[in-house]
Amino acid sequence: MGTGLTVVKCGGNAEVQPAAVCAGIAEMVRAGDSVLLVHGGSAMVTELAGRLGVPLGELVAPDGTVSRRTGRATLEVVTLALAGQAKPALLLELARLDVPAVGLTGLDAGLLRARRKTALRTVVDGRTLVVRDDRSGRLTSVETPLLKTLLAEGIVPVLSPPALAEDGEPVNVNADRVAAAVAGALGATRLVLLTGAPGVLADGSDPGSVQAEYRVREGRDLAVGGGMTVKLVAAREAVEAGVGDVRIADGRYAESVSAALAGQGGTRVLGPEPIAADPRA
Template sequence: MGTGLTVVKCGGTAEVQAEAVCAGVARLVREKRPVVLVHGGSAMVTELAGRLGVPLGELVSPDGTVSRRTDPATLEVVTLALAGKAKPALLMALARLGVPAVGLTGLDAGLLRARRKTALRAVVDGRTVVVRDDRSGRLSSVATPLLHALLAEGTVPVLSPPALAEDGLPVNVNADRVASAVAGAMGAERLVLFTGAPGVLADSSDPGSLHAEYRVREGRDPAVGGGMTVKLTAAREALEAGVGDVRIADGRFARTVADALDGHGGTRITAAQSHTAQRR
């Protein structure tokens, strides 16, 4: 089933037009091209946390990478926002387009397994501290049989965090890296990470500075900041897993979505050095 598979990540920022992404997914389905849709929901998480009075925080690692602070209350909000609001909105949009889809989290049938990060190093007020109560994790495996079965029936899986940790409890995992792991595990031909920007920019304040191609390396690129850092990490992991075409693309317009799904536009991510492709 892996032949021709596209894994699409619909970014969760307010700038990304989920309707446009769903329209692109619908076109792939009409063309009999299998597709898995992975999503986040950062804007909805922020909005719901505000309504519930749950303060949100961030962790800044010593290398400058920024991630969501996931204490138990935040994990509840993330789960509610993704499974209860972001996912139903995508499913309804796909239904309006005539696409049969099933909403899943990583907890369903143990689809996503992760190792909980029991000790995180973070920089607070210039000092490096260790955070031990965070409920975030690092993906360790993707169970693909259910996804393959749904695709074989002509159904689009719509997948999001959380994942299941070793202790049997949920943990938050990054949705870009979920999309990358799914693409690698299923032998996808293409991974497209849709975001609220044209792609990878040489200057984040200049939309015209788009990299048509970006060679990703291990470690953090100091010229790239914000949420793009983890997208590049996810892209590199997908390349190392054997995914042939990996793109970070503009999810704000129907035209840019269509171009990226056809293998054009956005930023094509390539490896800085050759890796031996290892398909799982």
């Protein structure tokens, strides 16, 4: 008997095992669960950009969040890598496991709407600079009718950036935050962000220090730094949108993927600590 909708985000880290993710999804589908898969493909983007001779760069926001520098050429590479390499590989593996799936980007039926970031602050050698020609965006809405129709038919949507901006042009958006927004918009029971780490670590140098639970703080959480920061931002957004079980978990091993998809393992992310009522009130 199914337990509702699970949104799974398969990270683009080269260590994440797509075959293990697909096998876990197949188990869930056979159990009667609805599943939606969101994916990135950073390793494929890097490899394809190298072959095409397109230089890649990063933007480091003042709060420490790292994002991809997305000029027009980079956006073309991102779209080619996600829609032309990462997505077909996932669809083929799901088909091998007899899981019906449909590949989509945020441009299909305008599924993902975003506002282009017209001015981005980035820190370079200790100085804050403003970048104005980037083709990245911030999600503003998720159009759910097509996704709901596919899920009602027992089909697994396989979704990735880019999104459609207000000027009618594509923009790159963060796939973790896409997964959180989709989970919230569809009223998902669970969101699982699979990555190349066992979860949120108490000590970033000790893989054995994974925390069973992590409570995010008010505002952006900078406690962990690096690529985990944006995952915690996405996790918090999902919690605030009403997703009951939000996890950051290890996508490198079949057993860790299965545990996370079953609602176990990894780090369960909780919202900020409630403010206690003043007993004098």
